[in-house]
Amino acid sequence: MMKHFFWSKIFLTLLLLCLIQTGFSQDLSFLWDQYGIYREPALKDRFFKHSDLVPLFQKLEKSGLFKIEIAGGSAQGRSVYHLTAGRGKIKVLLWSQMHGDETTATRALFDFFNFLKANDKNDELRNKLLDQLELHFVPMLNPDGAEMFKRRNALDIDINRDARMLVSPEARILMDIAKKIKPDFGFNLHDQSTLYSAGRSKNTATISFLDPAFNYAKDMDDVRKKARQVILLMNNVLQKLMPDKVAKYNDDYDPRCFGDTFQGMGIATILIESGGYPGDPEKEYIRKLNFYALLSALNSIADQSYLKEDVVQYEKIPENNRSLYNVLIRNVKITKQGSVFLTNLGINHTQVKDSDYRGVSYQGSIDELGDVERVYGYDEADAGDLNYTPGKLKILTKKEWENLNAESEVQLIREGYLFIKWSDAKSPAGPVKNRLLNLTNSTSVSGQVGLNQAANFLLTKQDKPVFAIINGFLLKLDQPAKVLHNTFGY
Template identity: 35%
Template sequence: MDIQTIQNWYKENFENNLSGRRILFTDIEALLNTLPSSYHKKIIGNSENGIPIYQISIGSGKTKVLIWSQMHGNESTGTKAMFDLFKFLADNNTIAKTILNNCELVFIPLLNPDGAIRFTRENANGIDLNRDAVDRLAVESNILRNVLDNFNPQFCFNLHDQRSIFNPENSPNPATLSFLAPSISEERELTNGRIETMSVIVAINKMLQKLIPGQIGRYTDEFYPTATGDNFQKLGHNTILFEAGHFPDDYDREKTREYNFYAMLQGLYFLATANSFTDYKDYFNIPNNDKKYLDIIYRNLKIPVENKIAITDIGIQFKFKVLENKLHMYKAIETTGNLSKYYANSVINAEKLDYLDLELSNS
């Protein structure tokens, strides 16, 4: 797959009707209704608050792949990249034909539309769908599980966003994308399914390292007994966790969205063309995610402490909240102290700044 050709295509053809961090069902509804006839779409249920949840299908190959986005409502980068992928697969190019002739694809865009409105991880009843794979208390969790059981995919792409605090270990760069082949038990044994999953991630990483070297991380493989990926992997569906993170100055995650698109496309192309899934060892050479990247570091800031003035560094992470149906970004204190071992999108010498003028939040 020639990445320069793909980049040229993306520049001219990405889905420009979707942008920003907060993607709602109303944003994708018109796009769903105008998908080409090669896509088969149907409503597979409704959210707790009655918003339709769609399944989109395309392809006629033997390898079945299930891809879903926004099971956390505030994690929308994968949804944007998914609609970019819809346009690419409808483009009748050689790569798209190869994928669709060898794979059958099922997509669930925006699994948690209620959480998207409030820009929260949880659904309308406060349930984290990514921790509801066993109890399945949420209607959305049951919708996803029904698709899994009926479709019986060999592979799953579980699309998430991660906070901008992550960097690949020992790297000054943000973790623009991180990946995980989930464990199936606390022992984290290397099953055949995990080996196959790791092999796909290795292929994705090789491509991304040519584009954003040093910005790819490996998400922790600690076993979570109620997590979706861990349970789907345990059931025999090889599940790849995609975690879309920060790219410098890209707080709407539009550049990250582009690399997420490349990652999904490479993953699908590998599934469509690979003869074996045994090249997995380089998975362990992908650096673990660390938590040493901040949005802003204010260095040498003077702050009042018990009627004295102390000099310290303050690390800021941007957070988001919905006010009057609009998404607002605000500064929140992540950590304080000597932050010389941290990296940041922006580093500001605060010697002459007034602490009270920085409008910082401790929440």
């Protein structure tokens, strides 16, 4: 009896150890549910500026948890901040927005700062991170680019191609910090095109990873292996939330990039790219994924549980592929130069920045005609037996146009109209927000379909519109009227 008790005790102890070893300790799913507590409300879309971050840095400094230094100035003299927290032995450096218009991870970092400085039921986890890690953050490395919502800095240098020459002050700041603190891990945080898919599939590449190579031979060493293991851990966590929407980048070596250079300097460097997700134009869901994936990664670095990941599994992550269009219309019969033929139309939305760089509109145009293979659309329609029909032009006074509502605009679309011309005034060119119909100052509109041409047409059955494509947005006319993000004035 005594012996039996002894063995069952051993068994229970082993079971518990096993659970801890197999990831039991890494289940942070409660944090996914509690994310709202930590989300930084001052950052609510993609377009915040350096001046929006300054008061947040000041608030963080008051919390007493962070040491906040000004690491240097951007080309236009904006301060680049370096935050430090934690008292552990393992050093981790995370930097975001070296490309000024890639803001998702900066938002997630501020959410993470709120998590770190809180005092609540998650103290055990945050103390574990602060005890084991010395965390360094450089959020918004490129504040001048952010100011104009553009990729490059004020000198038109791509900071992530400047790791070798270091001509930009922002690149020098990052290199100086890395050389000074000599981190064990680096997180290089970016956004990528929303048109990337995970492999050749309909799945968006919502998060893409890379453990950059440190030489042209793409060799693996212990440093790069660690980066790969942390990626695999994040992949496991993300697959549960959004199956098959994780991809990996091509690992061709480029010594101009920081990731490749840092990996060669002995910093296990991980690139995280935030891509697209259906119905998430401001990438707020992807921000939450960033928060959760980063916390999971740091937790595993703190307890070294990432070391259990088998690097062979990396092969199973599909490559980033450009297989997506904003809208894909399949099997459209069109007439062009006297020929009638069946084609597919791939339509994309190009961003048009607002004059204050605090928002964007979209301009939809046809990016592909012809046969397509294994490509998909965020929105899709099969024209099947429908006919391509150019939209008509309706003449109204400016006042009459102003008085239209969504229902009356849809009614005009049902009658075959896609353009309004004002009879008594010149209408503005460019984006027209919260409308359904385009504006034009021409007396006639082109019905031509062509590469790089604006995407405005109807798909009709017995002369009745079933779908309308307006400024590249797909409108399903059997569904309730809803204004589009923006139409266009020509």
